Amino acid sequence: MNKRIRKHVFAGGLALGMISAGVAMAQDVTIRWALHPGAEADAVVNYFAPKYEEETGVRVIGEILPGNTLRDQMSIEAIGGTGRWDMGYHSPGWFGSFVDHVIDLTPLIEKYGFDINAYPELVINSHMKSNARPGEIIAVPTTPAAPMLIVRRDWFEHPDEQAAFEAEFGRDLRVPETWAELREVAGFFTREAGETLAGETLDRSVYGWADALGSGAGITRSFIVMLYSTGISGWDEDFTPDIDHPIVIEAAEYFVDLAQNTAPREAQNWSFLEGLQMFRDGRLATATMWPQGVGTVEDPEGSAAGNTGYSPLPLWEGNIAGYTQGTPFLGGGGVFVFDTPNAEEAFKFLNWMLQENEIEWGVQSEQFSTRAHFASEELRNLRPYYPDFLPAYEQVLESVFIRQGIPEWGSVMWNGTTNFITDIYSGDLTPQQAQDRWVRDMTSTFQRAGYIE
Amino acid sequence: MARHRDKFTRGWWFILPGLILMTIVVGTPLLMGFYYSLHDVFLYSFNDQVFVGLDNYRRALEDPLYINALQITAIFTVGCVVTSVGLGILIAFLLNARQVRFRAMWVALFLIPFVMTPVVGGIAWRFFIWQQEFGVVNQVLAFFGGDKPYWLLDRETALLATIITNSWHLTPLAILVFYAALTTIPDELHEAGRVDGAGPFQALWYIVLPMLRPHILFVSIIIITSAFREFDMIWALTGGGPGRSTSVLSIFAYNRGIANQDMGMANTIAFTMFIIMAVVAWLYITLYRRRVGENT
Numbered sequence: 001m002n003k004r005i006r007k008h009v010f011a012g013g014l015a016l017g018m019i020s021a022g023v024a025m026a027q028d029v030t031i032r033w034a035l036h037p038g039a040e041a042d043a044v045v046n047y048f049a050p051k052y053e054e055e056t057g058v059r060v061i062g063e064i065l066p067g068n069t070l071r072d073q074m075s076i077e078a079i080g081g082t083g084r085w086d087m088g089y090h091s092p093g094w095f096g097s098f099v100d101h102v103i104d105l106t107p108l109i110e111k112y113g114f115d116i117n118a119y120p121e122l123v124i125n126s127h128m129k130s131n132a133r134p135g136e137i138i139a140v141p142t143t144p145a146a147p148m149l150i151v152r153r154d155w156f157e158h159p160d161e162q163a164a165f166e167a168e169f170g171r172d173l174r175v176p177e178t179w180a181e182l183r184e185v186a187g188f189f190t191r192e193a194g195e196t197l198a199g200e201t202l203d204r205s206v207y208g209w210a211d212a213l214g215s216g217a218g219i220t221r222s223f224i225v226m227l228y229s230t231g232i233s234g235w236d237e238d239f240t241p242d243i244d245h246p247i248v249i250e251a252a253e254y255f256v257d258l259a260q261n262t263a264p265r266e267a268q269n270w271s272f273l274e275g276l277q278m279f280r281d282g283r284l285a286t287a288t289m290w291p292q293g294v295g296t297v298e299d300p301e302g303s304a305a306g307n308t309g310y311s312p313l314p315l316w317e318g319n320i321a322g323y324t325q326g327t328p329f330l331g332g333g334g335v336f337v338f339d340t341p342n343a344e345e346a347f348k349f350l351n352w353m354l355q356e357n358e359i360e361w362g363v364q365s366e367q368f369s370t371r372a373h374f375a376s377e378e379l380r381n382l383r384p385y386y387p388d389f390l391p392a393y394e395q396v397l398e399s400v401f402i403r404q405g406i407p408e409w410g411s412v413m414w415n416g417t418t419n420f421i422t423d424i425y426s427g428d429l430t431p432q433q434a435q436d437r438w439v440r441d442m443t444s445t446f447q448r449a450g451y452i453e
Numbered sequence: 454m455a456r457h458r459d460k461f462t463r464g465w466w467f468i469l470p471g472l473i474l475m476t477i478v479v480g481t482p483l484l485m486g487f488y489y490s491l492h493d494v495f496l497y498s499f500n501d502q503v504f505v506g507l508d509n510y511r512r513a514l515e516d517p518l519y520i521n522a523l524q525i526t527a528i529f530t531v532g533c534v535v536t537s538v539g540l541g542i543l544i545a546f547l548l549n550a551r552q553v554r555f556r557a558m559w560v561a562l563f564l565i566p567f568v569m570t571p572v573v574g575g576i577a578w579r580f581f582i583w584q585q586e587f588g589v590v591n592q593v594l595a596f597f598g599g600d601k602p603y604w605l606l607d608r609e610t611a612l613l614a615t616i617i618t619n620s621w622h623l624t625p626l627a628i629l630v631f632y633a634a635l636t637t638i639p640d641e642l643h644e645a646g647r648v649d650g651a652g653p654f655q656a657l658w659y660i661v662l663p664m665l666r667p668h669i670l671f672v673s674i675i676i677i678t679s680a681f682r683e684f685d686m687i688w689a690l691t692g693g694g695p696g697r698s699t700s701v702l703s704i705f706a707y708n709r710g711i712a713n714q715d716m717g718m719a720n721t722i723a724f725t726m727f728i729i730m731a732v733v734a735w736l737y738i739t740l741y742r743r744r745v746g747e748n749t
Contacts, residue, residue: 072496072711079499097497097714215694216712265585268606268695407497411713418712419518426608426696428521448493 030059031346033087034074036333037064038292040143041089043364048353060349067272068217071097078338086346091333093414095130095139096407102336104136108347114140114355118370122400127334130405138336140350143367145332147225148396149182150279150289150297151175153309155189158198164188179226179254179314179326182209182286186262189285204283208262211288212270215422220414221272222288223255223421225328228401229313231321234413235404235442239451243416244439247320249431252424259425280304288313290331291393295366298385308385310392312399323399330400332367368393408449412442483727489720496714509721519722521697522705525612526681529701532616533623533680534673540620541627541672542665546657548628549635560632567625575689578618579605583690605691608698615699619686623679627672634668635661670741674734681730702726 035041041064049060063085065073071094077084078101088098105128109116116124119141127141155161156173165173169184176182186208191197193204212218230247259267264283267275273293278284280302289297298305313326321327337346354361362373363382373379374394380386403409420438423429429437446452490510493503513519548559566574582589583604591601604614638661646656662669684703687693693700693708700708702722710719 075496075714079496100498100500215692215696216708265603265606407495411495411715415708415713422694422696426698428696 028059029057029342029345030061031087031342031349032085033060033062033335033346034070034085034089035062035064036067036070036089038143039295040365040367043361044353047364048357048361052349052352056352058345058349074098083338083340085338086340086342087335087337087350089142089333089335091331092126092130092139092405093329093331093403094410095334095336095405096132096409098336099130099132099138099405099407101338102138103339103343104133104138105140105337105347106137108337108344108351109137112348112351114347114351118355118358118372119144120369120371120397122330122397122402123369126330126400126402127332132406139334140354141332141334141369142354142361143332143365144330144334144369144397145291145367146328146330146396146400147288147290147313148392149176149286149311149313149326151286151309151311152279152282152284152304152307154307155198155285156309160199161197175309175311176286176314178317179229180317182314183254183258183262185209186258186286190262205264206283206285207264207278208284209258209286209288210263210267210275210278210284211259212272212275213259213263213267214269214271216271216418218271219268219421219425220418221331222259223252224414224417225288225313225326226255226316227251227417228329229316229319229323229326231316231319231323231327233321233401233404234409235446239446241439241442243442244435245320247316247318248435251316252421252431252434255421256425277302279308291368291389294385294389298383306385308388310389312392312396325395325399327399327401328396329403330397332369369397408445412445416442486720486724486727489717490724492717494715494717494720496710496716499716502717505717509717510725513718513721513725518697518700519702519705522700522702522722525697525699526701526703528612529616529619529683529687529699530677530680532613533619533683534676536616536620537623537627537676538669538673540624541631542657542662542669544624544628545631545635546661548632550653560629563628564625566622567629569622571619571622571683571686572689574622575618575686578621579690582618583614606695608695611691611695611698615687615690618690619680619683622686623676626675630668630672631665634665638664666741670738674737677733677737678730681733682726 033044035044041062044060045062045064049062053059071090074085074088074090075097078088078098088102090098105114108114116128116137119127123141123144127144128137128139130136130138156175162173165171165185165188168188173185173188174181176185189197189206189208191202191206193202195202197206211222213222227248230245230251232245232248232251233242235241235243264275264278266278273290273296276287276289276293276296279287279289279297280299282303297308313328315323315325319327335350337343337350340346358370358372359376359378362368362370362376362379368374368379368390374390380390383389403413416438419441420434423434424431443452489502491504491506493505493509495501544563547553548556548563553559580588585591585601585603585606588604590604595601602610604610642660642664643656646660651659682703683701684707687699687701687704688707691699693704703726706719706722706726709715709722
């Protein structure tokens with residue numbers, strides 16, 4: 001082999017190697033997704049990601065981050081432009097925090113025929129759009145969720161309890177339709193160990209109502225649900241706060257009374273769903289439950305299985321928005337796509353998972369948001385309690401508050417609520433003092449952000 | 454003169470690598486923190502930083518929540534120092550007694566809390582020690598016919614419980630230092646005390662404590678700085694609650710920075726912590742050196 005031929009062979013080999021490497025790199029697409037812990041994350045990691053890789057060769061790595069640091073980690077990586085994740089999950093309340101780092105999905109939605117009308121209008125407004133990116137779609141919903149009221153149906157239907165309730169309150173014992181009714185019912189069912197309930201002597205005390213009341217996220221989530229039911233929005237389209245309304249103080253005083261007199265003290269350690277075991281174990285008559293907790297409540301090992309009734313949250317009588325049922329904020333979350341080279345591949349995966357496998361997504365994640373989910377016989381028959389749970393949950397989603405997707409929402413509304421209710425609950429401030437401070441802080445933040453003079 | 458200057462210059466060369474390293478790992482974050490404290494910096498619009506001068510400091514000092522956090526931090530710090538140093542001296546003194554056997558084993562056992570990650574210790578104490586129904590403390594109280602308080606859920610007891618838990622974590626450091634120091638006290642002093650009729654506690658008061666003063670200074674400074682910026686143990690125990698009863702400055706700063714996404718204010722709080730700590734440490738060392746100098 002002379003020198004010239006050797007050169008050609010070498011150049012050919014090099015070119016072949018480079019082409020092979022290029023082809024391999026093109027095939028080796030890996031999508032990385034930052035996920036919040038939960039059944040839906042497990043469904044992604046254990047079911048959809050392996051299935052998608054098998055079908056397309058595209059790898060999807062779901063990284064489940066601790067819920068309380070998910071937003072911070074994604075923010076920091078996004079600000080740093082590290083491209084660590086191609087997709088991120090978050091509650092729409094904080095979508096505004098990411099608007100500078102995520103892509104407009106509208107062209108991809110049109111290109112791949114993603115049907116946004118599969119979702120109810122409220123979900124579209126809440127989980128796909130943001131006031132900070134008007135006219136664009138910046139996320140797709142995966143787990144829209146709102147809380148509901150659960151009750152021990154067998155206790156409510158017990159003749160002894162019905163008679164005792166009627167004797168005390170002069171009306172039938174029924175699932176509370178207003179918050180005032182809930183307070184009566186919760187007080188009625190709050191009993192010490194040794195007392196009788198539904199014909200049985202109690203080994204341990206029973207409480208009338210509970211929600212997660214832990215400091216920070218727990219008590220905030222619990223109260224803000226009630227607050228939005230009063231018809232409060234936080235501020236109007238001119239960024240004038242409406243939290244100075246007297247109904248805010250009324251709600252706070254009601255909440256403190258309900259929580260301090262009918263809920264277990266342990267609830268002050270609960271952050272989200274952990275208290276539902278107490279309902280499962282027959283120690284709560286009613287509770288506020290996010291849909292992710294239904295499996296816990298209906299655990300066959302517990303006494304609530306098959307005895308749980310589901311309904312929307314009670315109505316706040318005299319609410320200023322004219323709601324006809326309790327109206328919590330629409331929580332849960334959606335997925336946005338970061339501005340990375342894999343953005344389009346990431347959206348293709350979402351389209352495949354949420355639309356091409358729409359019912360399968362419901363089956364695997366046990367999250368329901370599209371019209372098809374609620375209409376599906378397959379889903380309705382998936383669990384023995386779904387025929388009761390799903391229609392009630394569908395009703396819940398008909399009246400939910402859509403949070404304003406501005407970047408400051410978390411600061412002025414979520415943390416504003418935290419400070420407001422924490423100080424009233426602990427007695428550090430009077431409701432009026434706490435309200436004045438909240439209005440002042442909100443106004444100051446809007447001024448600093450340039451929304452108002 | 455020239456030789457002296459050479460020696461001086463050579464000394465600087467020796468410490469230069471350490472100095473550079475310290476400047477990078479300590480000075481840079483400190484300067485950046487100070488820089489951010491002079492700006493409006495929000496995580497959601499991190500690149501739109503607006504210079505506001507000392508306005509963040511003014512807002513912090515006018516905020517009753519900051520003052521509240523400062524007071525709680527002060528109580529927490531003093532509580533931890535008093536408890537840890539007091540228990541440390543006592544346990545080290547007992548360990549050093551001639552009758553005690555297997556001292557190495559005891560020292561090793563006492564060190565376990567110190568090597569445990571604070572957040573793990575916090576969770577363990579929350580669920581096994583302070584838990585209302587099954588916790589060790591309430592089981593003991595119930596055995597003697599007492600009530601079962603909600604230690605971490607009552608505003609009256611939560612701070613005390615966090616001080617005790619954090620002292621459990623810090624006391625081993627005190628034990629280790631004091632025990633090592635006690636072994637250096639000449640036996641003759643104890644012998645002289647015994648001849649003069651001193652009992653164990655008189656020996657502790659008149660012999661041991663004066664000899665331990667420099668070590669008490671050292672341990673106190675370490676514990677003050679540790680307790681003053683404590684976060685993870687308290688976070689694991691109470692999350693700053695109930696209400697704001699255990700919301701120390703570090704938790705307050707975290708909430709401002711992460712929950713509110715107001716990194717300008719978070720850095721302001723952190724920087725005030727640095728200033729307070731620097732002043733306290735300087736005062737403490739200065740005053741104590743004078744006393745130690747006078748009395749030893």
